[in-house]
Amino acid sequence: MIDQASRARRAAGAAAGYIALIFVLALTAGPFIWMLSTSLKPLADQYDGRLLPVRPTLANYARLVKAAPFLLRQVWNSFELSFLNTLGQVLTCAAAGFVFAVFRFRGRDLVFSLLLASFVIPPQVALIPNFIVFSKLGLVGTKLPLWATAFLGGAYGTFLLRQFYSSVPVELAEAARVDGVSLPLMFWRIYLPLAKPAASALAIMTFTGTWNDLLRPLIYLPSQQKLTTLTVGLSLYQYTYSGQWTFLMACAVLAVLPILAVFFLAQRQIIEGAALTGIK
Amino acid sequence: MQGRLRPLGSERAWLWIMLAPTLAGIAFGTAGSLLASGVLSLTAWDLINPPSWAGLGNYARCLGDPKFLAAVRVTLRFAALYVPLCVALSLALALLLNRGLRGQGFFRAMFFAPSITSAVAIGLVFTWIYAKDEGLLNRLLQVLGLRPVNWLGEGAIFYAVTIANVWGALGEGMIVLLAGLKAVPATYYEAATIDGAGGARKFFRITLPLISPTIFFQVIIATVNGLQAFEYIYMLTRRSQGESTMATVVYLIYRNGFRWFSMGLASAQAMILAAVIVLLMLAYFRLEKRLVVYD
Numbered sequence: 260m261i262d263q264a265s266r267a268r269r270a271a272g273a274a275a276g277y278i279a280l281i282f283v284l285a286l287t288a289g290p291f292i293w294m295l296s297t298s299l300k301p302l303a304d305q306y307d308g309r310l311l312p313v314r315p316t317l318a319n320y321a322r323l324v325k326a327a328p329f330l331l332r333q334v335w336n337s338f339e340l341s342f343l344n345t346l347g348q349v350l351t352c353a354a355a356g357f358v359f360a361v362f363r364f365r366g367r368d369l370v371f372s373l374l375l376a377s378f379v380i381p382p383q384v385a386l387i388p389n390f391i392v393f394s395k396l397g398l399v400g401t402k403l404p405l406w407a408t409a410f411l412g413g414a415y416g417t418f419l420l421r422q423f424y425s426s427v428p429v430e431l432a433e434a435a436r437v438d439g440v441s442l443p444l445m446f447w448r449i450y451l452p453l454a455k456p457a458a459s460a461l462a463i464m465t466f467t468g469t470w471n472d473l474l475r476p477l478i479y480l481p482s483q484q485k486l487t488t489l490t491v492g493l494s495l496y497q498y499t500y501s502g503q504w505t506f507l508m509a510c511a512v513l514a515v516l517p518i519l520a521v522f523f524l525a526q527r528q529i530i531e532g533a534a535l536t537g538i539k
Numbered sequence: 540m541q542g543r544l545r546p547l548g549s550e551r552a553w554l555w556i557m558l559a560p561t562l563a564g565i566a567f568g569t570a571g572s573l574l575a576s577g578v579l580s581l582t583a584w585d586l587i588n589p590p591s592w593a594g595l596g597n598y599a600r601c602l603g604d605p606k607f608l609a610a611v612r613v614t615l616r617f618a619a620l621y622v623p624l625c626v627a628l629s630l631a632l633a634l635l636l637n638r639g640l641r642g643q644g645f646f647r648a649m650f651f652a653p654s655i656t657s658a659v660a661i662g663l664v665f666t667w668i669y670a671k672d673e674g675l676l677n678r679l680l681q682v683l684g685l686r687p688v689n690w691l692g693e694g695a696i697f698y699a700v701t702i703a704n705v706w707g708a709l710g711e712g713m714i715v716l717l718a719g720l721k722a723v724p725a726t727y728y729e730a731a732t733i734d735g736a737g738g739a740r741k742f743f744r745i746t747l748p749l750i751s752p753t754i755f756f757q758v759i760i761a762t763v764n765g766l767q768a769f770e771y772i773y774m775l776t777r778r779s780q781g782e783s784t785m786a787t788v789v790y791l792i793y794r795n796g797f798r799w800f801s802m803g804l805a806s807a808q809a810m811i812l813a814a815v816i817v818l819l820m821l822a823y824f825r826l827e828k829r830l831v832v833y834d
Binding site: 272273276277279280283284286287288290291293294297305306308351354355357358361362363364370373374376377379380381382383384385386387388389390391392394408410411412413414417429432433436441442443446467470471473474477478489490491493494497498504507508510511512514515518519522523526529530533534 | 549551553569572573575647654655658663664767777
């Protein structure tokens with residue numbers, strides 16, 4: 260009797276749980292579905308208010324391809340910047356994380372605490388002085404300011420990699436040393452390949468962060484369609500194609516798709532990476 | 540502190556070579572730019588004519604400028620709504636995903652997806668959902684027999700923008716809190732069940748205290764993000780001329796610095812924002828001692 264009652268209560272609890280899950284799913288997936296659905300409607304049907312397109316069409320995407328010189332250029336710019344930022348962050352943060360985790364030397368703790376202090380400084384504070392330096396160097400309007408600073412390490416990535424390397428037994432470095440391996444080789448051949456889980460978490464976060472960035476490309480690149488990134492391009496389209504929701508939603512799909520594809524391929528790693536960095 | 544190995548011979552030089560990018564980053568990115576912003580905020584400079592000394596003029600101008608004061612008010616009001624909503628809803632989602640229901644890996648991925656997608660693209664989708672006449676939200680209201688709302692008009696826009704921002708941030712908070720929940724030893728709950736504790740009691744006596752460090756961390760992250768929110772605000776509140784109908788401090792820094800090239804004024808505003816963030820952090824860490832339980 261008691262057993263039956265508790266089983267019934269558990270089933271009711273599970274049902275309530277699923278109702279809540281599906282409700283939240285509708286809220287999180289809703290905008291994505293609405294975006295996709297609108298992008299598949301002909302312009303004449305954009306206000307029909309239906310969830311599923313009555314006359315599904317790829318016309319908006321065909322129009323996208325026609326605007327291709329701009330758009331493909333923007334996709335390429337976004338990709339190039341995301342790739343360079345990822346490369347720079349992974350290399351320099353892993354190198355610094357390795358040095359901080361494995362060695363004990365004079366000045367280490369001072370440098371590390373200076374690095375951590377930058378967690379508190381909002382990035383807007385660096386925005387203006389950095390812009391002035393790049394503008395005096397004549398580099399505003401080029402892509403260089405948008406990736407060069409990624410090669411200067413960073414608090415977040417270095418901390419992540421240092422935490423990871425701290426769990427590696429120091430005997431590994433000692434053994435390599437006995438074999439006469441120099442420090443840069445030790446990093447490149449042994450420690451960098453070892454850091455795959457932490458480094459890929461950092462890589463994915465840097466890649467998506469750069470791909471989605473709005474403020475910095477807005478500041479450094481001229482607001483011309485073919486010279487800017489996909490996100491800035493989208494924000495320009497907002498007014499150029501004002502009211503043409505079917506076309507705008509097709510553009511939004513294009514901006515969201517590559518990131519969602521990466522996400523569903525490497526979902527576990529991304530989520531574990533996010534959890535790793537949040538817990539400390 | 541880790542790092543037990545003492546560098547030998549050439550390693551001593553290599554260490555610093557490998558740290559060189561990081562050192563340059565500290566000089567150029569953080570410590571150096573804080574110093575530079577501090578100095579710049581005391582000047583008037585348009586990048587073309589030579590800078591002139593302004594003393595505290597920029598700060599005085601900020602404090603006397605109704606536009607800036609309105610932006611400070613909007614920013615604080617936004618954060619005051621955004622932070623508790625973000626943390627409470629992320630926690631609710633994490634609890635929902637921690638019940639051992641089947642298929643939670645799928646739901647976890649779906650709930651997380653908004654966090655990594657472009658806020659600009661989704662911001663565009665939200666402008667469509669919020670559209671005055673034929674937007675999805677107003678259609679739903681009409682189906683329910685309610686009057687349509689001008690979501691992006693004065694008054695409602697504040698809530699519309701907050702909802703979009705919270706929507707974009709929930710996934711990340713949820714994942715971090717979920718990891719915190721998973722770290723609570725199951726034996727605690729078993730012992731409480733034997734003692735006859737109910738669900739609510741377990742939540743307030745075990746779960747909440749044990750994950751309070753993670754919640755605290757999440758409050759900090761949400762506060763920093765809330766005070767610096769930009770993308771959704773840019774997409775939802777920008778008019779065709781570029782000014783915002785809900786300008787935050789970051790929005791003004793962007794406009795003053797990079798559209799009008801008032802470097803001194805923008806630096807002063809950035810310094811004020813930094814000071815607000817640092818003061819809030821100090822207050823949080825003070826509260827932490829009272830509210831957060833460590834082991």
